[in-house]
Amino acid sequence: MFLLTTAGWVAGQLVRRPVVWLWLIGVGAVWPAIVALTPLGATTAGQGDGAALYEIAFLALLLAALGASGLLLDARWFLEALPGKRRLLAQGAALTAAAGLFVLAGLAPAAVLRPSELDPTRLATGVALAHLHLGALCLVLLGTGLPRASVLVAVPLLAWVLPALAAGWGPVGAAVDHALGVAHHLRPADAGGEGDWREGASLWRGTPILGWAVLAILLARGPTHALRHPR
Numbered sequence: 297m298f299l300l301t302t303a304g305w306v307a308g309q310l311v312r313r314p315v316v317w318l319w320l321i322g323v324g325a326v327w328p329a330i331v332a333l334t335p336l337g338a339t340t341a342g343q344g345d346g347a348a349l350y351e352i353a354f355l356a357l358l359l360a361a362l363g364a365s366g367l368l369l370d371a372r373w374f375l376e377a378l379p380g381k382r383r384l385l386a387q388g389a390a391l392t393a394a395a396g397l398f399v400l401a402g403l404a405p406a407a408v409l410r411p412s413e414l415d416p417t418r419l420a421t422g423v424a425l426a427h428l429h430l431g432a433l434c435l436v437l438l439g440t441g442l443p444r445a446s447v448l449v450a451v452p453l454l455a456w457v458l459p460a461l462a463a464g465w466g467p468v469g470a471a472v473d474h475a476l477g478v479a480h481h482l483r484p485a486d487a488g489g490e491g492d493w494r495e496g497a498s499l500w501r502g503t504p505i506l507g508w509a510v511l512a513i514l515l516a517r518g519p520t521h522a523l524r525h526p527r
Contacts, residue, residue, distance in 0.1 A: 298382075298385070298386070299385060299386070299389040300389075302385075302386045302389040302390055302393075303389045303390065303392065303393035304393070305390075306364060306367055306389070306390040306393045306394055307393045307394070307397055309367050310363055310364075310367070310394060310397060311397075313363075316363055319359045319363070319398070320397070320398065320401040321401075323352065323355060323356050323359060323398060323401050323402040324401045324402060324404065324405055325405075326348070326352050326355070326402065327348070327349070327352060327402070327403075327405040327406045327409070328405050328409065330348050331409060331410065349403060349406055349414070349419060350419070350422060350482040351482070352402045352403065352406075353399055353402060353403065353419070353422070353423050353426070353482060354426065354478065354479050354482050355402065356395075356398035356399045356401065356402035356403075357395055357398065357399065357423070357426055357427055357430055357478070358430070358451070358452060358455065358456060358478075359398050360391070360394035360395040360397065360398035360399070361391060361394070361395070361430050361431070361434050361451055361455070362448060362451055362452070363394050363398075364390045364391045364393070364394035364395075364434075365391075365434055365437070365438065365447055365448060365451060366444070366448060367390065367394075368387055368390055368438055369438070369444045369447060369448075370444075375387070380513075380516030380517050381513075381516060383516060384435060384512060384513065384516050387434075387435055387438055388431060388435065391427075391430075391431045391434055391435075392427070392431070395427045395431070399423060403419075422481050422482040423482070425481035425501065425502070425505070426478050426479070426481040426482055428505045429478045429481060429504060429505050429508070430451075430455055430478045432504075432505050432508035432509045432512060433451070433454060433455055433476070433478070433508050434451060435508070435509070435512035436508050436511050436512045436515060437450050437451065437454075439512055439515030439516055439517075440515065454476050455476060455477075455478045456478070456479070458472060458476055459472055459473045459476050459477035459478075459479065459480075474503075474504060475504050475507075476504075480501070481501065
């Protein structure tokens with residue numbers, strides 16, 4: 297009940313914010329734009345429309361992580377009064393609720409317009425692993441006690457920008473991508489079709505998720521103060 301209440305609170309808070317509606321509309325408009333522009337040669341038509349679903353899912357997960365992290369940071373005064381494990385569960389429920397909202401907004405147009413493009417098993421596997429990876433990374437950042445702006449900048453920097461920049465760094469870049477690259481769980485989008493999607497479900501691909509989760513648990517301290525609203 298506690299987790300459902302937290303998830304419902306987060307979803308309710310998100311849909312009350314105009315900027316979140318702009319994000320949801322933007323994510324939802326990506327697929328119809330691809331369908332409309334591909335025949336005109338204005339998109340990467342050679343990769344197939346289905347490949348774009350993974351990129352849309354990654355964008356949706358990233359925006360969801362930013363939105364949920366912002367709410368959790370605003371509610372830090374309340375969360376820090378909770379026991380460490382209970383706080384982690386609340387944060388995980390919040391991140392999952394936001395991810396479900398944004399992924400639904402991003403992929404629903406494809407399900408309506410071109411359901412044949414969807415591969416439920418492959419897509420669900422990649423999205424689930426990417427969410428777990430990004431969620432664990434967010435939990436670590438939230439547990440560090442960094443200022444709000446620093447956390448919100450660090451989320452896309454670590455999960456997207458740094459792995460992209462490290463692509464040409466050889467073995468070091470491969471290690472960075474393995475540890476931080478959330479998008480590698482959605483790599484079939486890069487391959488543009490029938491890539492070895494099962495690689496994303498391997499135990500090796502899951503090791504960073506476990507590592508970040510363990511670190512988040514270690515950072516989860518007990519209550520730091522009695523419950524008191526800052527205002």
